[in-house]
Amino acid sequence: MRRLLVATLATALTLAGTGAAAQAAPAPGAPGIGDSYYPDYGNGGYDVSHYDIRLRYTPATDKLTGTTTILATATQDLSRFNLDFVLDTSSVLVNNRPATFTRQGDHELVVTPARTVAKGGALTIVVQYSGVPSSKVAAGYTAWVRTPDGALAVGEPEIAWWWYPSNDHPSDKATFDVSVSVPDGVEAISNGVQPRPPVRETLGYTPQATYLTFLTVGQYDITTDTTTDGSQVYNAYSQLLSPDFRDAAQASVERTAEITDWESTVFGPFPFEARGGVVAPPDTLGFALENQTRPNYSAGFFRRGSNTYVIAHENAHQWFGDSVSVRNWENIWLNEGFASYAEWLWSEKNDEGTAQEIFDYLYATYPDDAAVWTTAPADPGVAELFGDAVYDRGAMTLHQLRLAVGDDDFFEILRTWTATHKYGNATTGEFTALAEKISGKDLDALFQAWLYTPSKPVLTSAAARSLGAPAAPKSWAAISETHRLLNEH
Numbered sequence: 001m002r003r004l005l006v007a008t009l010a011t012a013l014t015l016a017g018t019g020a021a022a023q024a025a026p027a028p029g030a031p032g033i034g035d036s037y038y039p040d041y042g043n044g045g046y047d048v049s050h051y052d053i054r055l056r057y058t059p060a061t062d063k064l065t066g067t068t069t070i071l072a073t074a075t076q077d078l079s080r081f082n083l084d085f086v087l088d089t090s091s092v093l094v095n096n097r098p099a100t101f102t103r104q105g106d107h108e109l110v111v112t113p114a115r116t117v118a119k120g121g122a123l124t125i126v127v128q129y130s131g132v133p134s135s136k137v138a139a140g141y142t143a144w145v146r147t148p149d150g151a152l153a154v155g156e157p158e159i160a161w162w163w164y165p166s167n168d169h170p171s172d173k174a175t176f177d178v179s180v181s182v183p184d185g186v187e188a189i190s191n192g193v194q195p196r197p198p199v200r201e202t203l204g205y206t207p208q209a210t211y212l213t214f215l216t217v218g219q220y221d222i223t224t225d226t227t228t229d230g231s232q233v234y235n236a237y238s239q240l241l242s243p244d245f246r247d248a249a250q251a252s253v254e255r256t257a258e259i260t261d262w263e264s265t266v267f268g269p270f271p272f273e274a275r276g277g278v279v280a281p282p283d284t285l286g287f288a289l290e291n292q293t294r295p296n297y298s299a300g301f302f303r304r305g306s307n308t309y310v311i312a313h314e315n316a317h318q319w320f321g322d323s324v325s326v327r328n329w330e331n332i333w334l335n336e337g338f339a340s341y342a343e344w345l346w347s348e349k350n351d352e353g354t355a356q357e358i359f360d361y362l363y364a365t366y367p368d369d370a371a372v373w374t375t376a377p378a379d380p381g382v383a384e385l386f387g388d389a390v391y392d393r394g395a396m397t398l399h400q401l402r403l404a405v406g407d408d409d410f411f412e413i414l415r416t417w418t419a420t421h422k423y424g425n426a427t428t429g430e431f432t433a434l435a436e437k438i439s440g441k442d443l444d445a446l447f448q449a450w451l452y453t454p455s456k457p458v459l460t461s462a463a464a465r466s467l468g469a470p471a472a473p474k475s476w477a478a479i480s481e482t483h484r485l486l487n488e489h
Helices: 002-022 243-253 256-267 308-316 333-349 355-365 388-405 407-420 428-439 444-452 476-487
Strands: 046-058 063-074 078-084 088-094 100-104 108-112 122-131 145-147 150-153 174-181 187-189 201-208 215-218 220-226 232-238 274-279
Touching: 078 122, 088 100, 088 108, 174 215, 187 220, 187 232, 232 243, 232 256, 243 274, 243 308, 256 274, 256 308, 256 333, 256 407, 274 308, 308 333, 308 476, 333 355, 333 388, 333 428, 333 476, 355 388, 355 476, 388 407, 388 428, 388 444, 407 428, 428 444
Parallel strands: 046 174, 232 274
Antiparallel strands: 046 063, 063 122, 078 108, 088 122, 100 108, 145 150, 150 215, 174 201, 187 215, 220 232
């Protein structure tokens, strides 16, 4: 009798243990999304569908107050989750109930809801906050830039932390509404369709990565137009620009619709609802960034006159980087190499140097021990994330692919890539597989040499040229100046 009772208890305990394993208790979401370069960027446990950002900003004090509402879905049974954020948080609601929250590290806001959320359950997260963004340091620096008349929230790979809480990684895209209250006489500019004053609100209808969401505040002159397909064109020029900078900038940025129309014939239909550009005050922004629908440009790009190459580069990103975004930051050449090659194609179109001439010049003039050769574009490392290998060698890789498969297949590869992964994320492996599928060729050796090997590739007889010391193409002065400033990013 006793033995039978023990056996019965053991069986019951075993069954109970099996049931507990099958129905695991809710657990915290991971503090990082799993990026190999930035393991604590983004967060696990939920997927965001929409951000509603409501702000008040005072340029004189750099004081920002805001309420951001995040709509998301739990991807696991969730007891706790993180948001990437650095400003001072006053309250958090999760599904209409007050949540507890605490700081962890330099940019993690850890939120514990009053009730756990089941996998697949809806999350409505409301965060109220305030602070002086320029006083907050995270990842070793402050990405928020104060200007004489306002501020710039423009940066890569991180900027959201300084003005709205988020799941800050390109693999979790969402739609956005941004509304900003600023003093009279001051403009607040962001992505998407921008209504006319006095309503300072922007609407984004297509999925967007967090780092591509920007805020520019200051005194700007605005020009507007409509493209032939009905898209809004909204350009902004800082009133602090000197007349010569202003004229050169406007002679460049006002050609955005023309350039993107041409790029649409090469890469496929323009993927977004608006176009345009913003030129920052002098000595404030040190780079250009491909913010979705509306790149932001340093005034320095126009110090030698008009520069359409930076316009072609940043707007090529609307396809390569914005619509088709990286799944992991190690794939950054899929953004920068493609945008750099767009400059080469723009040079060809304008009879200022062929892509082959630009390739020959670069191949011959970079020393054998330069970082462009000793860094593998497909895995450049954090230190070389915006280095020459990613930009120039990335573009050179595409040119070698073009030579190997021919123009018809090459441009079919580009258009298929942007269509297949539209509004999504992709990897280098997916691109190389697509190139082989469309061309029907084994391209392993080409990609191994140009993307994965940290040494100068040897040109095959088919690709070799009598290089010697080729003359720089006419376009090279503008392209090299553009890349010098971009690499300072």
